[in-house]
Amino acid sequence: MDKQEILNHIKTKIADKIQHFENLIEETRASNNDTKSSMGDKYETGREMLQQEINNLQRQLNETLNQQTVLQKITADPSEKVQNGALVKTSKGLFYVSASIGEIILDQQKIMTVSAESPLVKAMFGKKVAETFTINNMTQNIENIW
Incomplete structure (x- = not known):
């Protein structure tokens, strides 16, 4: 990515x-x-x-x-944990932590742009690959972070 x-x-x-x-x-x-x-x-x-x-x-x-x-304030530097500028792959999809402008499609990949203030990002903020988080009674696994 x-x-x-x-x-x-x-x-x-x-x-x-x-x-x-x-x-x-x-x-x-x-x-x-x-x-x-x-x-x-x-x-x-x-x-x-x-x-x-x-x-x-x-x-x-x-x-x-x-x-x-x-x-x-966001750079394209690699991230090891969920933070501003991180591209996060969970069991439910790809999320880019930045400004919330909705879904974008690049290279045939759907990427949901989400704000650090969103409940989803707050639930996974600071987590690393292979860690899990729960939001709306659904547990998701963080599969990769770029």
Whole structure:
């Protein structure tokens, strides 16, 4: 497994997501400016709804920027235990401890990206190959760590 390729793929996805949110915020702000009018309460309500949408997009952008910060601290160095940057193979699948962006597929392998804050990673954090952990009443065995 090439951890650098996985890390680069995730960084690209996060950068794309940041650009997407920034574009949406800019477009929403532009449409908010278009609704300025002296026509009354109906337009004020519309402007307030647009402002709430901008606030929601800003919150999502901030979360994505936090994920990017986490990624900047991760290296592709080999890991001997489950930690940030570890690629972990368990009896249930492949997990990359980094930023949680969901499932990615590289070299025909499904890899689930998970945050160190997720219950799964908390259950296996610090464990080594051949150790087991339990989550949701299911015991999993750590088969390999890269």
